Amino acid sequence: MKIEINKASRLKGEIISPPDKSISHRAIMLSSIAKGKSIIRNLLKAADTLSTLNAFRTLGVDISEDKEVIIEGKGRFGLKEPVSVIDCGNSGTTMRLLTGVLSGNPFFSVLTGDESLRTRPMGRVIKPLRQMGAQIMARQDDSYPPIAVRGGGLNPIRYEMPIASAQVKSAILLAGLYADGVTEVIEPVKSRDHTERMLPSYGADVDVSGLSIRVKGGIELEGIEVDVPGDFSSAAFFIAAALLVKDSDLTVKSVGINPTRAGFLNVLQEMGANISVENTREVSGEPVADLYCKYSELRAIDIGAETIPSLIDEFPVLCVVASQAEGVTTIKGAGELRVKESDRIKAMAEGLRKMGAEVEEYDDGLSIKGSATLKGADIETYGDHRIAMAFSIAALTAHGKTTIHNAEAVNISYPEFFSTLKELTG
Ligand code: S3P
Numbered sequence: 001m002k003i004e005i006n007k008a009s010r011l012k013g014e015i016i017s018p019p020d021k022s023i024s025h026r027a028i029m030l031s032s033i034a035k036g037k038s039i040i041r042n043l044l045k046a047a048d049t050l051s052t053l054n055a056f057r058t059l060g061v062d063i064s065e066d067k068e069v070i071i072e073g074k075g076r077f078g079l080k081e082p083v084s085v086i087d088c089g090n091s092g093t094t095m096r097l098l099t100g101v102l103s104g105n106p107f108f109s110v111l112t113g114d115e116s117l118r119t120r121p122m123g124r125v126i127k128p129l130r131q132m133g134a135q136i137m138a139r140q141d142d143s144y145p146p147i148a149v150r151g152g153g154l155n156p157i158r159y160e161m162p163i164a165s166a167q168v169k170s171a172i173l174l175a176g177l178y179a180d181g182v183t184e185v186i187e188p189v190k191s192r193d194h195t196e197r198m199l200p201s202y203g204a205d206v207d208v209s210g211l212s213i214r215v216k217g218g219i220e221l222e223g224i225e226v227d228v229p230g231d232f233s234s235a236a237f238f239i240a241a242a243l244l245v246k247d248s249d250l251t252v253k254s255v256g257i258n259p260t261r262a263g264f265l266n267v268l269q270e271m272g273a274n275i276s277v278e279n280t281r282e283v284s285g286e287p288v289a290d291l292y293c294k295y296s297e298l299r300a301i302d303i304g305a306e307t308i309p310s311l312i313d314e315f316p317v318l319c320v321v322a323s324q325a326e327g328v329t330t331i332k333g334a335g336e337l338r339v340k341e342s343d344r345i346k347a348m349a350e351g352l353r354k355m356g357a358e359v360e361e362y363d364d365g366l367s368i369k370g371s372a373t374l375k376g377a378d379i380e381t382y383g384d385h386r387i388a389m390a391f392s393i394a395a396l397t398a399h400g401k402t403t404i405h406n407a408e409a410v411n412i413s414y415p416e417f418f419s420t421l422k423e424l425t426g
Contacts, residue, residue, distance in 0.1 A: 003407040003418060005395035006376070008425040010247035015238055015420055017230030017255045019044040021413050022166070023194050023286065025052045025093045027226045028063075029101060029174065031071040032056040033079065034202050034221035040069040042228040047412045051089035055098055058082045059109075073223045076178065081107035085146070088113040090341060090383075090412050093167055096125045099147055100171030103134035104178025106152030111145060116341050116383060118145045125171045128159045132175055132183070156181035156217060163336065164309040166191035166260075169213065177204065179217035187211045191309045192260045197285045198226075229288045230255035233313040234414045236264050237389045238424065240317045242293040243273050244324050244397050250424065252291040254283070263310025264318060265291075271298040271325055298325035300370060305333025312336065316390035319348040322368040323357045324397060335364035341412070342382035351379045351391050355398055376400030385412035392421060 024044040029052065031038030043049065053063055060080035062072040088094040088111055095111050099122070102109050112118065123143045126136045135150040136142070156179040159172055169185050173195050176183030196213050199206045201224050205216035235252045242250035257265065257277065268275060274294040281288055298321065311318060315337050322329035337344040349361040357372040376398045381388040388409045395402030410417040
């Protein structure tokens with residue numbers, strides 16, 4: 001599907017961001033391995049989270065989907081051996097976290113995914129999970145999906161992670177629930193902490209101290225009720241649009257502002273963005289607020305490795321914002337962006353250049369000269385949802401028509417993205 005987008009004269013209105021994708025995945029997983037019923041309100045219904053729901057159905061969990069999602073948890077050892085391969089679709093979170101869960105389970109399973117997911121590195125979860133005692137094999141010397149797991153009999157480990165990754169951290173913590181003793185993960189830089197925030201509400205024994213997270217194995221989790229807050233990473237596209245398009249005024253209601261996710265908000269404020277954060281409150285252990293965003297004249301900024309994990313999924317739209325900020329914005333220490341749903345450094349450099357911006361690409365980032373006068377172009381999204389959405393926002397500031405190819409990729413995290421865009425700019 002191709003979508004054509006023209007320059008917008010303004011963006012006005014109020015949105016409720018779609019439910020948080022990361023929290024939705026975790027709520028499905030923890031509810032499935034807990035004992036008894038869980039009720040999840042405001043679960044994200046998008047392709048990635050449906051991959052997780054279907055995976056747990058294949059593992060024998062009863063899940064009913066209505067306004068609320070009700071999961072009849074099977075308990076720690078209640079999952080059953082799947083009779084077929086589990087398809088994780090495009091979702092790295094499904095594959096990596098599920099590999100952690102399956103490592104604890106004494107049966108055989110195989111995980112695969114779409115063309116993009118099958119090129120994403122899995123050695124980063126396979127290595128520590130094998131150290132815990134799981135038998136895991138994968139393609140190309142145990143590096144890429146499909147992954148075959150025979151789990152069970154885990155021992156706890158203390159693992160210093162070589163890269164900051166919430167998916168790797170969470171896979172180890174989930175496996176740690178099945179190990180006999182305390183499993184400890186030490187991060188190089190703090191990554192999103194939804195797993196360790198959510199686990200105690202299911203009854204797990206978790207201790208967080210700085211960059212170290214410890215989980216005690218052998219405890220049976222119990223079903224709970226969870227409310228999923230709005231996804232800051234989805235809201236980020238419209239927040240950026242409101243800042244970049246003159247005369248804009250946007251309210252984002254009930255969006256998660258967890259500090260491990262809010263790096264983009266801090267960076268925008270440093271760049272001079274007119275955003276006010278109000279009505280801060282807590283929803284299911286996560287900080288949530290309403291954001292008021294107005295058109296702003298932005299200044300360039302330098303961003304380094306220590307900031308990247310807290311804005312990892314906002315990188316594509318941050319590049320678009322940088323193209324409209326006065327001066328040269330440099331983003332370094334972002335090598336992980338090359339192994340996301342697409343090579344996001346390459347995709348952003350290529351598309352922004354096509355639209356007329358000056359971009360220099362590095363192995364681990366790029367620099368972008370602003371404020372650029374963008375012109376409409378044909379954009380290759382590489383089937384990546386966040387690349388499609390980022391260039392849709394760039395298109396609002398560009399002269400002429402921009403064509404977004406493979407625009408259906410937005411269904412991965414934000415199925416209503418284009419209808420919301422139309423409403424806000426209409
Ligand atoms: C996610 C963690 C991040 C992020 C991804 C979702 C999660 O990946 O990019 O979209 O839910 O844990 P890494 O932590 O592996 O970088």
